[in-house]
Amino acid sequence: xxxxxxxxxxxxxxxxxxxxxxxxxxxxxxxxxxxxxxxxxxxxxxxxxxxxxxxxxxxxxxxxxxxxxxxxxxxxxxxxxxxxxxxxxxxxxxxxxxxxxxxxxxxxxxxxxxxxxxxxxxxxxxxxxxxxxxxxxxxxxxxxxxxxx
Numbered sequence: 001x002x003x004x005x006x007x008x009x010x011x012x013x014x015x016x017x018x019x020x021x022x023x024x025x026x027x028x029x030x031x032x033x034x035x036x037x038x039x040x041x042x043x044x045x046x047x048x049x050x051x052x053x054x055x056x057x058x059x060x061x062x063x064x065x066x067x068x069x070x071x072x073x074x075x076x077x078x079x080x081x082x083x084x085x086x087x088x089x090x091x092x093x094x095x096x097x098x099x100x101x102x103x104x105x106x107x108x109x110x111x112x113x114x115x116x117x118x119x120x121x122x123x124x125x126x127x128x129x130x131x132x133x134x135x136x137x138x139x140x141x142x143x144x145x146x147x148x149x
Contacts, residue, residue: 007037014088015039022065025049040086042066043074098134099142106130107139 010016017023020036025045028034035041042064050060050071061071077085106129107122119136126134 006035010037010039014090017042017065019065023063024065025063036065039088040083043070043086044078044083046071047075047078096138096142098132099138103130103132103134104142104146107143111143 007016015038017037017039023036023042025034028036028042028045034045043066046060046064046066049055049063050057055063057071057075058068061068066074074086079085103126106126110122110125119139122139123134123136126132126139
């Protein structure tokens, strides 16, 4: 049984710094506690450096190989959620959240007799009957997923 390396674990979490060579802070260059591969640690130290050491935000971001925009996003996330705010998050909806059971029943009832899919007209029907705006491509994917089962 092989033990996963730290970079592998960071990659799985989405916390692997894509540009570790851009981190110029001297304490990250020496082997030891500070790891330029760990994006969460890099962001935290960037914020700490600006707050505690009095470095301006743009210089702190540059020292850690990050953009000013990333600095401000990290700062807001840290103020809102603390350390967990610096952890990576997946963007966007996590599922086809509009395609509830009610929506899918309506879609299935109105498929053509031979199972042909008219996604645009089905999306219009869902909007007219249920007041839910669903993209036709979302309906196509949902029907295709259901056929695979």
